[in-house]
Amino acid sequence: MKNLQFKNIIRQYGILFGLTGLIIVFSLLSKQFFTISNMLIVMRQTSIVAFLGVGMTFVILGAGIDLSVGSVLAFSGAVAAGVIQKEGVFLGILAGLALGVILGAFSGLVIAKLKIPAFIVTLAMMAMARGGTLVYTEGRPITGLPSSFAFLGRGYIGNIPFPIILTLIIFILAYIILKLTRFGRYVYATGGNINAARASGIKVDNIIISNFTISGFLSGLTGIVLASRLNSAQPTAGMGYELDAIAAVVLGGTNLFGGEGELWGTLVGAFIMGILNNGLNMLNVSSFYQQVVKGIVILIAVTVAQSGKK
Amino acid sequence: MEPLLEVKNITKKFGGLTAVDNVSMQIFPGEVIGILGDNGAGKSTLIKVISGVYHAEAGQIFYEGRRIKISNPTEALKIGIETIYQDLALAENMNVYSNIFLGREKLKKFLGLVDVLDHDYMHSESKKVLNRLDINIPSLKNKISTLSGGERQAVAISRSIYWNAKLLIMDEPTAALGVAEQKKVLNLVKTLSSQGVSIFIISHQIHDVFSVATRLLIMRRGKKVAERITKKTSADEVVGLIVGSILGEYN
Numbered sequence: 024m025k026n027l028q029f030k031n032i033i034r035q036y037g038i039l040f041g042l043t044g045l046i047i048v049f050s051l052l053s054k055q056f057f058t059i060s061n062m063l064i065v066m067r068q069t070s071i072v073a074f075l076g077v078g079m080t081f082v083i084l085g086a087g088i089d090l091s092v093g094s095v096l097a098f099s100g101a102v103a104a105g106v107i108q109k110e111g112v113f114l115g116i117l118a119g120l121a122l123g124v125i126l127g128a129f130s131g132l133v134i135a136k137l138k139i140p141a142f143i144v145t146l147a148m149m150a151m152a153r154g155g156t157l158v159y160t161e162g163r164p165i166t167g168l169p170s171s172f173a174f175l176g177r178g179y180i181g182n183i184p185f186p187i188i189l190t191l192i193i194f195i196l197a198y199i200i201l202k203l204t205r206f207g208r209y210v211y212a213t214g215g216n217i218n219a220a221r222a223s224g225i226k227v228d229n230i231i232i233s234n235f236t237i238s239g240f241l242s243g244l245t246g247i248v249l250a251s252r253l254n255s256a257q258p259t260a261g262m263g264y265e266l267d268a269i270a271a272v273v274l275g276g277t278n279l280f281g282g283e284g285e286l287w288g289t290l291v292g293a294f295i296m297g298i299l300n301n302g303l304n305m306l307n308v309s310s311f312y313q314q315v316v317k318g319i320v321i322l323i324a325v326t327v328a329q330s331g332k333k
Numbered sequence: 334m335e336p337l338l339e340v341k342n343i344t345k346k347f348g349g350l351t352a353v354d355n356v357s358m359q360i361f362p363g364e365v366i367g368i369l370g371d372n373g374a375g376k377s378t379l380i381k382v383i384s385g386v387y388h389a390e391a392g393q394i395f396y397e398g399r400r401i402k403i404s405n406p407t408e409a410l411k412i413g414i415e416t417i418y419q420d421l422a423l424a425e426n427m428n429v430y431s432n433i434f435l436g437r438e439k440l441k442k443f444l445g446l447v448d449v450l451d452h453d454y455m456h457s458e459s460k461k462v463l464n465r466l467d468i469n470i471p472s473l474k475n476k477i478s479t480l481s482g483g484e485r486q487a488v489a490i491s492r493s494i495y496w497n498a499k500l501l502i503m504d505e506p507t508a509a510l511g512v513a514e515q516k517k518v519l520n521l522v523k524t525l526s527s528q529g530v531s532i533f534i535i536s537h538q539i540h541d542v543f544s545v546a547t548r549l550l551i552m553r554r555g556k557k558v559a560e561r562i563t564k565k566t567s568a569d570e571v572v573g574l575i576v577g578s579i580l581g582e583y584n
Contacts, residue, residue: 199443203443203447203449203450204447204449205438205450208427208431208435208438211424211426211427212435212436214426215424215425215426215427216422216423216424216425216426218422219422219423219424219435220424220435220436221406222386222406223435223436224406224410224436225435225436282424282425282426282427283426
């Protein structure tokens, strides 16, 4: 029994030990690592994966998966940048967010109503949205964005970069939705036992569609923030980000098959990915090896999480 | 006395297969009826028509004397028809009280703005209903996945009782249970019946059904082949009706 409790603690909070361990190791190896300014840089980088990770947490808790977030991000960022040039910042941001919502809702609709696996539908959406981005941008970056658009990605409130504050706001809102509201319960119920949820009168189709819409919205938001930070919309933006987002969710202890997991875990997972990137950069580890290290860390984390289960 | 529920000439087809073929029956308040039949006899399909999961192609349903149409499970729940499914319909990743309130969560205002879940209320109400049915579960904050089969069954039943079920449909309630736990569930059925709850029990375990049901309904290949008062029949006769070696009055 004690052993079981110990295993549960490892499973739930092991990620925090992992994070602390990584910070200690990097601090010992590099003097500049554990400084306020560097930590703020890490968090700002982390915010991109965190936005996507929050949306991905909804989707995965509901027993889905969203492979399209990187492409939707690029498409939304491009359309936002395009509209900003013609119609101004406000309408541009609105257009980018709306596109994310529409693409996410479309995926969710197909998954819920046509009963096609999320993996396939979002794989198709990944291709379509990337293609759409290339068509829209004609394969070239969209540059020349007004300085008023820079705040989202590069602005500060006090000493704190705005993307970090945005991460906090999104996290708190998502936490309230997931933990305190009826909708949040239904996300867990749908992911845990979809038949039980349906038999209890829960409209599971709506829950699935909402999850993918949330993921789409946050992908759109990420695309806009990224375009603001880079002062341009790149047609290749967000490539491979879906894997970072999934990795953050899984690192955070969420069950890949739905129903179990915590939002804060995703945030910590995203932060670990950020720390790894930043720390390895500071140690001048080649980016080729960084990929290898990331893979190993994910494998170790998931193995530890698994060992906590029966 | 008026029947609580009466179905007349229900027919349900899946493509070319007639799963339920022109079945009529009625159940009175507090009555326990056993529905018996081999695999594929149409028992589960019949009760799913009553619980709103399936729509019958033909036939009528009367509830407390009124003709009704049950288009989905929510409507069935609203009028007091609750089903305890074979797979129990519990979310195993969630705790006991969340399951008792699943789909009908109690909300309160948070900061006067947002509707949020009222965990305290749901916890204490769940405790009350479990006590009333004499069910012992260590902590209502335990996830269902940590409970035994009998405890899960008890949670599922308490849930329906809490929501004022007048008609309980139990699909293989004892199938996955140990002997001691089977007894507990059957005792619970008797308690519920004495409190005026009507119960349909679907089961392969003829012995269980005999011990609690007052009336038996035997189905074969989608048809209701016979109806028997439990006291006036025998297990042998019922088995004969199920496998078709004895012909019932409706064959």
